[in-house]
Amino acid sequence: MATIEECRAALDALAAKLAENADSVRGKVDLDRTLAAEITDLPAHFHGRLAQGRLIDIADGDDPDAKIRLIVGSDDLIALVAGDLDFGRAFASGRVKIKANLFDLLKLKALL
Structure with missing residues (x-):
């Protein structure tokens, strides 16, 4: 199991990757x-x-009003960001869950 700090670092790395493609x-x-x-x-x-x-603006804590919700285990988050776990397969198998409306899911897919 990864630590909270490793998860925070993974989200920061994801933010950096998205910034490169922005x-x-x-x-x-x-x-x-x-x-x-x-x-x-x-x-x-x-x-x-x-x-x-x-x-942007990554912070600790929940946002109960968030329009997109990612639900994932710590090791899977690390593997996704590192490129060791395919997002489509992880999503299809239930290892990664995303709660969002359909249009946001399609747009999110284009970002990743």
Whole structure:
């Protein structure tokens, strides 16, 4: 099981990866939503905002009003960000859950 600090670092790494691609998706993906991440095997929640192809304002704690909710185990989060776990397969198998409306899911897929 990963630590809370490793999960925070993984989210920061994800934010950096999204920032690298932000210019290429900015015109294609109009997604400005709050995001919350629940780490299922740790007492940890994080929240931030997806805006202009970037993940910004990452902070500790839950956002119960978030429009997009990521539910994932700590080791799976680390593996996803590292590229060791395929997002589509993890989502299909239930290892990663995303609660969002259908249109946001499609836009989110374009970001990843």
